[in-house]
Amino acid sequence: MVEKIHTTLRDSSVARWTALILLASTMFVAYMFIDVLAPLSTMLETSLKWTPDTFGAVAGSEYFLNVFAFFLIFAGIILDRIGVRRAALVSGFLMVIGASIKLYGISDYFNAGGFGYDFFNSFWTGFPGSAKVACIGFAIFGCGVEMAGVTVSKGIVKWFAGKELALAMGLEMAIARLGVFAVFRLSPFLAEKGGVTLSVGVGTLLLLIGLLTFGVYFFFDKKLDAQTEALRAAGDETSQEEEFRISDLKTIFTSKTFMVVAGLCVLFYSAIFPFQKFATGMLESRLGMTTSEASSLFSYFPIGAMILTPLLGWFIDNKGKAASMLMLGSLLMIVCHLIFALTPTESFTFAIALTAIIVLGVSFSLVPASLWPSVPKLVDNKVLGSAYSIIFWIQNIGLMLTPILIGWALKSSNPGIAEQIAAGEAVKYNYTVPMLIFAGFGVAALLLAFYLKALDKKKGFGLELPNIVK
Numbered sequence: 001m002v003e004k005i006h007t008t009l010r011d012s013s014v015a016r017w018t019a020l021i022l023l024a025s026t027m028f029v030a031y032m033f034i035d036v037l038a039p040l041s042t043m044l045e046t047s048l049k050w051t052p053d054t055f056g057a058v059a060g061s062e063y064f065l066n067v068f069a070f071f072l073i074f075a076g077i078i079l080d081r082i083g084v085r086r087a088a089l090v091s092g093f094l095m096v097i098g099a100s101i102k103l104y105g106i107s108d109y110f111n112a113g114g115f116g117y118d119f120f121n122s123f124w125t126g127f128p129g130s131a132k133v134a135c136i137g138f139a140i141f142g143c144g145v146e147m148a149g150v151t152v153s154k155g156i157v158k159w160f161a162g163k164e165l166a167l168a169m170g171l172e173m174a175i176a177r178l179g180v181f182a183v184f185r186l187s188p189f190l191a192e193k194g195g196v197t198l199s200v201g202v203g204t205l206l207l208l209i210g211l212l213t214f215g216v217y218f219f220f221d222k223k224l225d226a227q228t229e230a231l232r233a234a235g236d237e238t239s240q241e242e243e244f245r246i247s248d249l250k251t252i253f254t255s256k257t258f259m260v261v262a263g264l265c266v267l268f269y270s271a272i273f274p275f276q277k278f279a280t281g282m283l284e285s286r287l288g289m290t291t292s293e294a295s296s297l298f299s300y301f302p303i304g305a306m307i308l309t310p311l312l313g314w315f316i317d318n319k320g321k322a323a324s325m326l327m328l329g330s331l332l333m334i335v336c337h338l339i340f341a342l343t344p345t346e347s348f349t350f351a352i353a354l355t356a357i358i359v360l361g362v363s364f365s366l367v368p369a370s371l372w373p374s375v376p377k378l379v380d381n382k383v384l385g386s387a388y389s390i391i392f393w394i395q396n397i398g399l400m401l402t403p404i405l406i407g408w409a410l411k412s413s414n415p416g417i418a419e420q421i422a423a424g425e426a427v428k429y430n431y432t433v434p435m436l437i438f439a440g441f442g443v444a445a446l447l448l449a450f451y452l453k454a455l456d457k458k459k460g461f462g463l464e465l466p467n468i469v470k
């Protein structure tokens with residue numbers, strides 16, 4: 001007699017959490033690579049002649065293909081069609097290929113006249129060839145990392161829906177934040193030893209390990225699908241998933257509440273991830289620190305978020321209040337950016353900077369911990385991959401444009417400084433205007449958070465309710 005299966009790997013907490021660790025480890029190295037150059041803006045300006053606008057454009061290039069070639073939208077559709085495990089492998093490959101190209105662009109070999117050097121320096125000469133190649137690589141990496149983000153989110157829902165969903169998402173984000181902490185510590189250290197190439201080289205190698213981790217996850221996911229299929233065949237699984245159709249995307253785009261969440265997401269994250277790219281330079285300038293000191297100080301930002309995000313995830317699973325947390329997170333972000341922008345030089349001490357960084361870390365846990373687990377409450381499971389990809393796509397528009405805007409604002413509000421630095425003078429940029437722009441994003445996010453809470457109250461999506469079904 002064939003024994004009937006009543007449970008799946010999903011029901012084993014060890015298997016569930018192992019799947020999470022596998023998914024999150026790749027995100028750990030992916031987030032390291034995203035910010036591998038973030039602490040090195042000053043070094044890049046002297047070694048590769050990357051002025052703030054060049055640095056900003058390279059930072060923004062990560063999102064270029066996602067936004068203009070709609071790769072993220074396709075990634076969600078592909079994910080909903082081929083499933084989590086195959087999409088994970090595709091995204092891992094893209095990250096490794098993109099990172100390798102970026103590494104080549106900043107390498108000594110390329111910059112000493114290696115293959116493609118003459119070509120990439122023959123047009124648009126105001127933008128260094130190294131930055132052009134880095135942009136191409138980073139744009140391909142960006143396709144991979146964003147596809148990985150969508151895939152991991154859907155993967156977590158697959159393993160944790162109706163269980164510890166927000167806690168699992170919070171832990172995944174915590175592990176990713178640990179990657180940001182690690183890179184802010186490691187990247188300047190490696191760059192001092194072997195130049196920016198060593199930092200990016202180590203980042204690329206870690207991504208290869210991340211790809212292998214996704215490979216191990218593949219087998220977990222395959223087993224779960226086989227068990228779920230067997231349950232369905234035996235009639236134990238009642239909620240047979242309907243097939244995804246492209247026309248389903250219309251329901252996402254026409255959901256007002258979903259679009260408000262997407263708006264809030266783009267505004268909030270535009271004041272966080274692009275800020276990470278400029279924070280080391282800002283602290284160097286405001287506190288007169290070295291790159292290494294400023295980068296170490298800023299590394300406390302992801303640490304606060306890392307500790308709090310899973311705790312807040314647990315709170316949301318059990319008590320709810322996600323919409324209120326979005327409001328509080330936006331408010332704290334405004335306060336911190338205003339402190340960076342407006343505190344007079346004589347009062348802007350190490351302690352003030354550290355406090356603002358930690359409070360910003362709290363804001364960076366409140367919003368992600370409540371925003372991402374709210375998405376499954378707004379859309380059907382069969383379009384969940386597409387819903388995450390659409391929200392990331394909208395977010396990517398902000399993440400692409402904001403570093404370009406901030407790099408431009410920094411250069412324009414400091415006329416002559418780039419030329420003085422190029423001439424070897426020890427002058428610093430003033431970051432007031434860029435920091436006010438970041439605070440402005442926070443104000444707009446706060447207004448949307450108020451609106452979202454009112455909408456939820458009216459339409460009853462349950463954003464303030466706990467996730468755990470008792």
Ligand SMILES: N[C@@H](Cc1c[nH]cn1)C(=O)NCC(=O)O
Pocket residue numbers: 034145146149173176269273368392395
């Ligand atoms: N878009 C993703 C991944 C990412 C991280 N940095 C740049 N893109 C995302 O926003 N994930 C959610 C998070 O809070 O990290």
